[in-house]
Amino acid sequence: MNLLALKMLLGDRLKYLGLVVGIAFASLLITQQASIFYGYAHRIGAWIRDTGPADLWVMDPQAEYTEDQKPLTDTTLQRVRSVDGVAWATPMWKGYLPVRLRDGTLVQARIVGIDDATLLGGPPRMVEGELADLHRDRAVFVDRQSLADLRTRRATAEGPPRDLRVGDRIDVNDFDAVVAGTFDRTPEFFWDPLLYTTYSRALAMAPRARKQLTFVLVKVRDGADVAAVAGAITAATGCAARTRGEFEDISESYVLAKTGILVNFGITIALGFVIGVLVAGQLLYNFVVENLRYHAALKAMGATNGVLVRMVLTQALVASTIGFGIGVGGAALSGLGLASGGLAFEMDWRIPLLGFAAILAVAAIAVVVSITRVLRLEPAVVFKG
Amino acid sequence: MAAIPTPAAVAAAVHCRGLVKSYGRGEQRVQALRGVDLDVAAGELLLLVGPSGCGKTTLLSVLAGTLQADAGRFTVFGDDVQAMTDDARTRWRSRTVGFVFQSYNLIPTLTAAENVAVPCLLLGRPRREALARARDALAAVGLAERAASRPGELSGGQQQRVAIARALVHEPRLVVCDEPTAALDHGTGQRVMDLLRGVARQRDRSLLVVTHDARIFPFADRIAHMDDGRVERIVDPPRQGADA
Ligand SMILES: Nc1ncnc2c1ncn2[C@@H]1O[C@H](COP(=O)(O)OP(=O)(O)OP(=O)(O)O)[C@@H](O)[C@H]1O
Ligand SMILES: [Mg+2]
Numbered sequence: 001m002n003l004l005a006l007k008m009l010l011g012d013r014l015k016y017l018g019l020v021v022g023i024a025f026a027s028l029l030i031t032q033q034a035s036i037f038y039g040y041a042h043r044i045g046a047w048i049r050d051t052g053p054a055d056l057w058v059m060d061p062q063a064e065y066t067e068d069q070k071p072l073t074d075t076t077l078q079r080v081r082s083v084d085g086v087a088w089a090t091p092m093w094k095g096y097l098p099v100r101l102r103d104g105t106l107v108q109a110r111i112v113g114i115d116d117a118t119l120l121g122g123p124p125r126m127v128e129g130e131l132a133d134l135h136r137d138r139a140v141f142v143d144r145q146s147l148a149d150l151r152t153r154r155a156t157a158e159g160p161p162r163d164l165r166v167g168d169r170i171d172v173n174d175f176d177a178v179v180a181g182t183f184d185r186t187p188e189f190f191w192d193p194l195l196y197t198t199y200s201r202a203l204a205m206a207p208r209a210r211k212q213l214t215f216v217l218v219k220v221r222d223g224a225d226v227a228a229v230a231g232a233i234t235a236a237t238g239c240a241a242r243t244r245g246e247f248e249d250i251s252e253s254y255v256l257a258k259t260g261i262l263v264n265f266g267i268t269i270a271l272g273f274v275i276g277v278l279v280a281g282q283l284l285y286n287f288v289v290e291n292l293r294y295h296a297a298l299k300a301m302g303a304t305n306g307v308l309v310r311m312v313l314t315q316a317l318v319a320s321t322i323g324f325g326i327g328v329g330g331a332a333l334s335g336l337g338l339a340s341g342g343l344a345f346e347m348d349w350r351i352p353l354l355g356f357a358a359i360l361a362v363a364a365i366a367v368v369v370s371i372t373r374v375l376r377l378e379p380a381v382v383f384k385g
Numbered sequence: 386m387a388a389i390p391t392p393a394a395v396a397a398a399v400h401c402r403g404l405v406k407s408y409g410r411g412e413q414r415v416q417a418l419r420g421v422d423l424d425v426a427a428g429e430l431l432l433l434v435g436p437s438g439c440g441k442t443t444l445l446s447v448l449a450g451t452l453q454a455d456a457g458r459f460t461v462f463g464d465d466v467q468a469m470t471d472d473a474r475t476r477w478r479s480r481t482v483g484f485v486f487q488s489y490n491l492i493p494t495l496t497a498a499e500n501v502a503v504p505c506l507l508l509g510r511p512r513r514e515a516l517a518r519a520r521d522a523l524a525a526v527g528l529a530e531r532a533a534s535r536p537g538e539l540s541g542g543q544q545q546r547v548a549i550a551r552a553l554v555h556e557p558r559l560v561v562c563d564e565p566t567a568a569l570d571h572g573t574g575q576r577v578m579d580l581l582r583g584v585a586r587q588r589d590r591s592l593l594v595v596t597h598d599a600r601i602f603p604f605a606d607r608i609a610h611m612d613d614g615r616v617e618r619i620v621d622p623p624r625q626g627a628d629a
Pocket of ligand 1: 408409415416417435436437439440441442443444
């Protein structure tokens with residue numbers, strides 16, 4: 001009977017197409033919006049992932065995200081280094097500083113100062129120059145995505161307005177610096193230019209303060225238990241020691257909550273879902289109800305409620321699966337376009353899974369609502385003209 | 386229990402006494418059956434006739450096990466249908482009753498053969514066997530070559546013959562037809578009645594046919610006249626020339 005149920009479904013091409021297209025549209029809406037949301041959320045932790053090899057990030061217990069400036073006392077570094085199980089620990093300074101270009105243009109930038117000796121925790125992928133160039137006098141690295149943001153606006157003695165490039169001198173909070181290299185970074189949620197320099201140079205740029213250490217990057221000794229070492233660091237210093245994943249998680253939750261992104265996308269996704277429910281649910285419902293007289297005939301001829309439920313479920317399942325496949329395919333295609341346009345779009349493997357679950361839930365609701373009409377059918381109605 | 390049919394069971398395939406059925410409640414209450422007594426013999430084709438609204442369809446629905454009566458008793462080939470649970474009655478229908486509806490009720494997206502196969506599939510027959518039997522049943526109503534056609538591609542008479550094939554494919558003992566010829570022209574109606582007449586003759590079955598169509602009276606073994614929720618009288622059909 002299930003095969004016949006499918007033939008009932010596929011037999012009317014036009015109705016079937018309408019049904020599948022409707023479900024595909026709903027699926028597209030849900031998965032596309034969810035992917036954009038996921039893309040944005042995932043970009044929040046991009047800098048953490050880009051900052052290579054550390055197992056643990058030591059920070060102020062109240063630090064809430066990657067750009068939070070809650071410095072630690074300078075002695076923290078020594079105390080972390082003396083914790084059992086720590087292979088190495090390096091200091092990092094991170095903060096916002098004003099950058100003045102040659103023509104006087106002021107741009108707010110994020111400066112990261114990394115350990116002078118080891119240059120650990122530096123930029124992920126150098127494009128021009130190499131990491132060691134940071135040892136040069138007054139050197140800073142600038143991310144390639146920001147070269148255009150650091151463009152001069154007015155003509156200078158050196159020529160007309162142009163993007164920043166290697167060799168240019170810039171003024172970082174009254175510190176005379178030279179662009180010694182460029183690097184590539186994963187697109188981030190935060191848009192300000194990202195500059196790397198050494199830790200000591202970063203301190204020279206930054207306003208004087210009693211506490212200057214932003215993070216300590218920690219590599220755990222081979223074979224040591226990361227969680228145990230983190231606990232020991234916290235016990236020794238009173239600081240939070242977070243794995244990359246934990247740091248990403250708190251950053252994501254904080255930014256999503258503070259910016260209203262969560263609420264906005266939540267509304268869009270919920271809207272997509274509601275529209276999906278209305279469209280797909282309505283179509284499925286109509287499909288069942290339009291077949292009501294045949295269901296009644298089947299019932300008269302001896303189809304039990306169980307058989308009818310299975311038939312309707314088969315129809316709904318097949319229509320939703322095919323519709324969802326098309327919708328998710330469409331969302332993925334649209335994602336290719338959106339991503340190449342620079343929009344955050346990332347279809348995590350969980351999104352199709354959850355989206356499918358959502359569509360199945362919609363189908364289930366539609367089936368439950370319409371099936372009651374099938375179940376309540378008096379088989380005798382078939383005798384009515 | 387030995388499977389020897391008792392004379393009573395053979396004599397009365399359908400046996401009912403004092404059937405009462407009403408629709409709605411309060412002011413809206415309609416008394417459709419007011420105590421129906423009726424016996425139908427095995428191998429008999431019984432016509433149910435009477436004015437519109439007298440309860441013919443209601444009686445047919447009750448006897449076919451698709452509608453519960455309020456009071457009274459009836460058995461079909463010895464089965465006490467009223468006493469069954471809903472699911473048991475549904476399964477009983479799938480084994481015992483063949484249906485022919487005025488409006489055919491063929492599923493438009495299925496082929497004739499698939500439509501006819503439905504009762505066998507409902508009985509759990511394998512698909513291949515069900516379709517083979519469906520093609521045989523279609524051949525028996527003269528539609529062997531239309532097995533792959535959709536209902537929309539068939540004339541009204543052909544659709545009703547497909548419906549008859551569907552009603553007979555699983556060899557039910559009781560066949561109920563509500564106005565099977567109402568939508569058909571005279572010649573086609575005669576052909577359809579010929580088919581049904583043959584069914585009642587060949588196999589040991591009973592046919593209950595509701596009709597307004599006086600031209601098919603001669604096909605009946607007996608004619609039950611209903612009025613106002615009761616079977617008023619049962620008469621022999623008019624004999625016109627040779628036996629049908
Ligand atoms: N589902 C229902 N709800 C309420 N009243 C009904 C229902 N079905 C039938 N009736 C009423 O019950 C009475 C008998 O109806 P029934 O359909 O059995 O008559 P009938 O003899 O088949 O008529 P017709 O020749 O017009 O088909 C009528 O008065 C009808 O209006
Ligand atoms: Mg009627």
